[in-house]
Amino acid sequence: MKIRPLLSLFFLLPFLLAGCWDRVEIQDRLIVMAVAIDKVRTEDEKRNFYEFTAQLTEAQALSGRISTPNISPVWNASATGPSIFECIRILTTRVARQPYYDHLQIIIIGEELAKEGIDRALDLFYRDHESRPKIKLVIAKGRAREVLDLDPKLMPISGRYISTLMEEGEAKTARFPKTSTIGQFSSYFHGGANCVLPALRIEKREAKMAGGAIMRGDRLVGWLSDQEVKTLRWLNGTFTAGDEVIVKNGPEQERNVTTFEVRGARSSVKSEIRNGIPVFTFSIRGEGSLAEDGFDHKPSLRKLKEREKEISRNIKENAEKLIVKMQKKKVDIFGLYEEMRRHQHPYWKQHRNNWDEVFQHADIHIDVVTYIRRFGQFK
Amino acid sequence: MIKDKLTGTQASLQMFAAMVGVGVLSLPSGLVRSAGVDGWLVILLAGGYAVIAVSIMAYLGNRFPGKGIIQYAPLLLGPVLGRCVLLAFLLYFLMFVGTIVRMSADVTKLFLLDLTPVEVIVLGMLVTSTYLILQGVNAIARFNEFIQPLALFALLLVLTQTLRETDFGRLLPVLGEGIQPVLQSFPSVFFSLLGFEILLFLHPFMENPSRGLQSAILAIGMTVVLYALLTILSIALMGAAEVKLIEYPALAIIKSIEVPGSFIERLDSVMMMVWVPFAVTSIVMFHYCASLITAQLLGLQDHRVVSLLYVPIVFLIAVLPRNVLEVERWSQWTSWLGAGLVSLVPLSLIVAYKWRARRVSST
Structure with a gap:
């Protein structure tokens, strides 16, 4: 009697052997590390708006082992189409294997497209379940595709190279802005604020990540130099590591270079309304050590204080310059819109639609204090 | 014939399981859409309201030791009205199970089983939960006792x-x-706390019915804290502004975690792992209560046959809506029905009880 259920169970077993029916072997997958989106340049092709380039990478190549050195493990495949999704699907008419976007690290957007707005181009990446908010976002000066076509030294995959460059750069210098993922961009953009995205320039064999792309909403309206980005990061308190060099214009110019290694910064904004005009006070606190030179081998407390003051004054001057520049452009990149929403809510509600004009006439004060804590093992 | 007994902890975990469900993933979005940055305040408010409702329920339960609403509703409201109330509960429970299964299946399809038909996912979840229901309330309790703390711990x-x-x-x-x-967003938030009303049905199963209120408040407290935290x-x-636009904020915040140092840097699979039991366990109690009501109304000894018979009905409710927005509308109706029942029924029961008690004492 007991044999019958056992037997029927036995016949059911082969169904389990089928395993997962949606599986794709890792060798069959092409991992997409980076994506470049450009605007199609020729105007006569009306239907095609985006030029989409995916950097397809062999999974093996990511581990550093390349089995067949004659076949390149990286392929920048391009397609043009009216939407990003269509471009991705058009790619399958050219690529024989399955691209896999789960590990997408970076999206590079070309200058031309950025000027017309990037929100629609990124829509798919917010929406699709495979993508994550941590994907990095960079604006390229010139064409984004060319960035992927770079053949950098030491690292075979250019997308990986740029992604690593961003991580390293952020840890060591403050020359490009901290807002750098599509999630952060989306937060800013949908919150009605402007932001600054990292900018990237193409050089012969390498990319240079420096400076920022000023985004009004989702449109590129100008560039910031790397020094200006440093100032911006002083202002919003994200200057976590980097350098601040002061060159004094004197007869002995060379000897008067003081290099301050920044170890941390904090910034807070106070806002109030005076006579119907918003007044902001930034207070910046910087901390770090003296990286080079400074005291002619004779350190003293007085000299130290002098240097601190010089550095503070320098930061303050730069900040004021940047703020004036931005007020002329009418782009609030300092997060003051959000500050108003938080602390001056009634005023914000009144002026949220003409904030650019209000920002232009806002009164902004800056107060900087820096501390030099150490100067190394040599006097 | 009630043999199964629940301890206080088991009872509160049951209620916690019923309250925390699919909503975990999408709740912050709806909250922020209606109340802006003050969304979390509304949860606390809704929690307070839930506590009031639950204390009325517990009060009733303590007046009728060993009996649940299935027994005392006809006693208090008269056979016809009492049955109507139970039928309303039945409809609500079945709709609830249907829409919840569908919502979970939609999320599962979006994130985990891309190519599997929704019907298959729905059936898979229903079969799992029905299997559990067939084993009775004690098995459900033990299952929840095992899975809920684990899932909660992983999530936190x-x-x-x-x-x-x-x-x-x-x-x-x-x-x-x-x-x-x-205040305006209060009802929609209150929907996400629905589930504590199973106390009405759970009470007779408790080892120590006087602890019912305590367990219910504990369950509500845990849920409120979890939701507010998320x-x-x-x-x-x-x-x-961003949360408003995101369909599943709880998943999005976990997707934004980067595990440093590793090439594959994702924790959202953990979230899905946590969420699937949350979703399945929230339907179990409703399905169970629905079959209990029917068994009682039809005068059956056992709920098992009924609970099996409900599987196709629930399945139909789950697959009928054509798209995500339609599912949302169905669940809105269900929630209004549920909120109405939760607010009105205990109140009317208690009025009826007081009225009867006064009549008895005056004669």
């Missing part, structure tokens, strides 16, 4: 990793728009 552990990038200033200003939006973290990480 993962959530700690999001703290690095939070900016709690984004929660400001508190009550910047005044109290009105908070909402606060979502806003602090992404800002209210």
Whole structure:
């Protein structure tokens, strides 16, 4: 009697052997590390708006082992189409294997497209379940595709190279802005604020990540130099590591270079309304050590204080310059819109639609204090 | 014939399981959409309301030891009205199970089983939950006792990793728009807390019925804290404007965690792992109560046959809506029905009880 259920169970077993029916072997997958989106340049092709380039990478190549050195493990495949999704699907008419976007690290957007707005181009990446908010976002000066076509030294995959460059750069210098993922961009953009995205320039064999792309909403309206980005990061308190060099214009110019290694910064904004005009006070606190030179081998407390003051004054001057520049452009990149929403809510509600004009006439004060804590093992 | 007994902890975990469900993933979004940055305040408010409702239920339960609403509703309201109330509960439970299964299946399809038909996912979940139901209330309790703390612990552990990038200033200003939006969004938030009403059915199963209120409040407290935490973290990480647009903020905040140092840097699979049991366990109790009601109304000894018979009905409810927005509308109707029942039934029962008690004492 007991044999019958056992037997029927036995016949059911082969169904389990089928395993997962949606599986794709890792060798069959092409991992997409980076994506470049450009605007199609020729105007006569009306239907095609985006030029989409995916950097397809062999999974093996990511581990550093390349089995067949004659076949390149990286392929920048391009397609043009009216939407990003269509471009991705058009790619399958050219690529024989399955691209896999789960590990997408970076999206590079070309200058031309950025000027017309990037929100629609990124829509798919917010929406699709495979993508994550941590994907990095960079604006390229010139064409984004060319960035992927770079053949950098030491690292075979250019997308990986740029992604690593961003991580390293952020840890060591403050020359490009901290807002750098599509999630952060989306937060800013949908919150009605402007932001600054990292900018990237193409050089012969390498990319240079420096400076920022000023985004009004989702449109590129100008560039910031790397020094200006440093100032911006002083202002919003994200200057976590980097350098601040002061060159004094004197007869002995060379000897008067003081290099301050920044170890941390904090910034807070106070806002109030005076006579119907918003007044902001930034207070910046910087901390770090003296990286080079400074005291002619004779350190003293007085000299130290002098240097601190010089550095503070320098930061303050730069900040004021940047703020004036931005007020002329009418782009609030300092997060003051959000500050108003938080602390001056009634005023914000009144002026949220003409904030650019209000920002232009806002009164902004800056107060900087820096501390030099150490100067190394040599006097 | 009630043989199964629940301890206080088991009872509160049951209620916690019923309350925390699919909503975990999408709740912050709806909250912020209606109440802005003050969303988390509304949860606390809704929790307070739930506690009031639950104390009335517990009061009733203690007046009728060993009996659940199935027994005392006809006693108090008369056979016809009492049965109507039970039928309303039955309809609500079946709709609830149907829409919840469908919502979970939609999410599962989006994130986990891309090519599997929704019907198959729905059936898979229903079969699992029905199997559990067939084993009776004690098995459900033991299952919840095992799975809920585990899932909760994993979820909280993962959530700690999001703290690095939070900016709690984004929660400001508190009550910047005044109290009105908070009050207006109250009903929609209250929907997400529905589930505690199973206390009405759970009470007779308790070992120590006087502890019913305590367990219910504990369950509500845990749920409120969990929901408020998720909402606060979502806003602090992404800002209210962004949370509004994101369909599943709880998943989004976990997707934004990067495990440093590894090439594959994702924790959202942990979230899905936590969420699937949350979703399945929230339908179990409703399905069970629905079959209990029917068994009682039809005068059956056992609920098992009924619960099997309900599987096709629930399946139909689950697959009928054509798209995500239609599912949302169905669940809205269900929630209104549920909220109505939860607010009105215990109140009318207690009025009936008082009235009867007075009549008895005066004669």
